[in-house]
Amino acid sequence: MHVVVPFSADRPKTRLSAVLSAAERREFSNAMLADVLDALAGVDAAFDTTVLATGPVEVDATVAVDDRPLTTAVNDRLDSTPTAVVMADLALASADALADLLDSTADLSIAAGLGGGTNAFLARDPAFRVDYHGASYRDHLAIAEDAGLSVREVDSRLLAVDIDEPEDLAEVLLHGDGAARDWLVDAGFELDIGGGRVEALRE
Numbered sequence: 658m659h660v661v662v663p664f665s666a667d668r669p670k671t672r673l674s675a676v677l678s679a680a681e682r683r684e685f686s687n688a689m690l691a692d693v694l695d696a697l698a699g700v701d702a703a704f705d706t707t708v709l710a711t712g713p714v715e716v717d718a719t720v721a722v723d724d725r726p727l728t729t730a731v732n733d734r735l736d737s738t739p740t741a742v743v744m745a746d747l748a749l750a751s752a753d754a755l756a757d758l759l760d761s762t763a764d765l766s767i768a769a770g771l772g773g774g775t776n777a778f779l780a781r782d783p784a785f786r787v788d789y790h791g792a793s794y795r796d797h798l799a800i801a802e803d804a805g806l807s808v809r810e811v812d813s814r815l816l817a818v819d820i821d822e823p824e825d826l827a828e829v830l831l832h833g834d835g836a837a838r839d840w841l842v843d844a845g846f847e848l849d850i851g852g853g854r855v856e857a858l859r860e
C-alpha cells in the first residue's frame with residue numbers, strides 16, 4: 658500500500674494570512690505535516706509514505722516534488738493501488754483514526770473535511786480519480802458511483818478537522834497534542850473562552 662501526503666511547500670495556508678505571516682504559515686504548515694507523518698508512523702500496517710510536495714521540503718519521509726495542480730499530481734499517483742491520500746493539514750489526525758481508514762476494504766473509503774472537502778481516502782480500485790476544490794467530497798462520491806465502486810464513508814472527527822481558516826486554530830489548541838499545537842502556543846496563541854464560540858487569539 659502507498660500513502661501519499663500532498664503538501665503545498667511554497668505558499669501554504671493563504672486563508673490564514675489574516676492571523677499568520679507568510680513565514681509563520683510555512684512554519685505552521687511544516688508542524689502540521691510533521692504531526693500527520695508522526696500519526697502515520699504510529700499505524701501498525703505495511704505501507705510506504707510519500708510527501709507529494711510542490712517544492713523541496715525537509716522531512717523524515719520520501720519526498721516527491723511535483724508542482725502541477727493538486728488534482729493532476731494526485732491523479733498521477735492513483736494508477737497503482739491500494740493508495741491512500743492523507744492531507745497534510747489534519748492537525749488532529751491520530752494513528753487509530755488513520756489505521757481505521759487504511760484497514761478499510763471498500764473500493765473507496767473516504768473521510769470528509771469540514772466545509773465539503775476531502776481530507777483523506779483510500780482507493781483500492783485504480784478506476785478512482787480525484788477532482789479537488791469546492792465540495793470535492795460530493796464530487797468524489799459521484800465519481801466513485803459513476804465508476805461502480807463500493808464506497809465506505811469514514812465518519813471520523815479527528816480526520817474531519819482540516820486547518821484552513823483562523824477559526825479552525827481553536828481546534829488545535831483544544832484537542833491537539835503535537836507539533837502544531839506547540840507551534841501555536843510558542844507563537845502566543847491562547848484560547849479565548851467567552852460567551853460564544855471559543856477562539857484562538859494572540860496579543
Ligand SMILES: Nc1nc2c(ncn2[C@@H]2O[C@H](COP(=O)(O)OP(=O)(O)OP(=O)(O)O)[C@@H](O)[C@H]2O)c(=O)[nH]1
Nearest residue numbers: 663664665669670671672709711726727744745746
Ligand atoms: N502537492 C500539492 N499539494 C497541495 C497543493 N495545494 C494544496 N496542497 C495540499 O493539500 C492539502 C489541502 O490544501 P488546501 O487546504 O486546499 O490548500 P492550502 O494551500 O493548504 O491552503 P489555502 O492556500 O488556504 O487554500 C494540504 O495538505 C496542502 O498542503 C498543490 O497544488 N500541490
Ligand SMILES: C[C@H](OP(=O)(O)O)C(=O)O
Nearest residue numbers: 774775789790791793821
Ligand atoms: C483540496 C480541498 O481542500 P479544502 O480547500 O477543502 O481544505 C478539497 O478537499 O477539495
